Amino acid sequence: MSLFADAFAWLFSPDRLEGGDALPTAIAVHLFYTFVSLLIAAVIAVPVGYLIGHTGKGRELAVGISGAARALPSFGLILLLVLVIGVTQKEGAAFAAFVLLGIPSVLAGAYSGLEAIDRRVIDAARAVGMTEWQILWRVEVPLGLPLLIGGLRSAALQIVATVTLAAYIGLGGLGQYIIAGLRLRQFDQMLGAAIVIIVLALVIDGLFALLQHLVVPKGVAAGRATDIRTRSSRSRAVA
Template sequence: MTTLTDVWDWLTDPAHWSGADGIWHRLLQHLALTIVCLVISCLIALPVALVLGHLGKGGALAVNISNVGRAVPTFAVLVLLLLTPIGTWGEGPTVVALVLFAVPPLLTNAYVGMREVDRGVVGAARGMGMTGPQLLFRVELPLARPMIMNGVRIAAVQLVATATIAALAGGGGLGRIITAGFNLASTPQVVAGAALVAVFALVVEAVFEVAERMAPAWSRGTR
C-alpha cells in the first residue's frame, strides 16, 4: 500500500530531479508547452473578443460556438488529431488540442468584460470626439482589463492541468512522469507526478494573483 512517505521519498530522491527524464527537465517542457499554447490562444481569442465586444455584434454567437469545445474532451480531440495529417507534426496535435481548450475562457471573459464597460463612459468618450480605435484602446480595453486577465488566468491554470496529455502523444512535460509511473507499476511515481502538476497549477494561480495585486491602479481598470 502506497503511503505519503513513499511519495515523499520518491520526490526527494536527487536521482529523480536530474537528467532528460528528471523533474526539472519535464517541468521546463511543461512550462514551455503551456506558454506556447497560451500565447497562441490569446492571439486567436482576444482580438476577436475585443472587436466584437467593441462593436456589440456577433459576440454571443462567437462565445457559444467557442464554448462547444468545452463539451468535447481534450483527450478525444487529441486522439482524432493524431489520426489526421496533423499527427505527423510532432507536438502539433497537442498544441492544437490545448489551444482549442484554452480559447473559450479567453474569448468569453474578454467579450463579457468589453460589454460590461459602463455605457455612460463610452457615450461620454464618443461625445468628446474619440474615434473607434481610440475608444477601444483608451477607454474600453483598460476598463475591461480585469475580466480579460481573469480569462487569461483561468486559461493558464487549465492549460497547466491539461498539458499532461502531451505524454500520451509522445510529447514531454510532467505527464511523462505519470505515464512512466504507470508503465513501471510505480504508484508513488504516479502520485508524485500528479502532485507536481497540482502544485505547478497552484503556483501559476498565485503568480497571476500577485501580479494583479502589484499592478498599478490604472492597469486594473480602477481610478
C-alpha cells in the same frame, strides 16, 4: 500517509535531477507547452473578443462556439488531431488541441471585459470627440483588462492540466511520470508527479490573480474603496 511519504521521497531523490527524464527538464517542457499554447490562444482570441465587445456583433455566435469548445474531451481531441494531422506532426497536433481548449476562456474574458464597462463611460468618451479606435485602446481595453486577465488565468489552468496528457503521445512533460508509473505500478511516482502538477497550477493561478489585481486602473480601485466606505457609513447610520 506512507504513500505520501514515498511520493515526497521520490520527488526529492537525487535521481530526479539526473538523466534525460530529470524532473526540472519535465517541468520546463510542461511550462513550455502551457505558455506557448496560451500565447497562441491569446493572439487568436483577444482581437476577436475585442471586436465583439466593442461592436456588440457576433456575441451569440461566440458564446455558442465557446460553449461547444468547452465541452470537447481533452484526451479525445488530442488523439483525434494526432490521427488527422499525422503521427509525424504530433507536436503540432498537441499544440492545436491545447490552443483550442484555451481559446474559449480567453475569448470570453476579452469580450465580457468590454461589455462590463458602464455605457455612460463610452458615451462620455464619444462626447469629448474620441474616435472609435481611441475609445477602444484608451477606455475599453484598460477597463476591461482585469476580466481579460481572468480569462487568461482560466485558460492557463485548463491548459496546464491538459498538457499532462501530452505524455501519452510521447511528448514528455510531467505526465510521463504518471503514465510510466501506471504501467509499472509505481504509485509513489504517480503521486509525486501529480503533486508537482498541482503546485504548478497553484503557482500559475496565484501569479495571474496578482496580475489581475495589479491591472485594475487606479481610478476604478479608488472608486471601489470610496463606495465601500460610503456603504459602511450608511450601515452605521441606519444602525
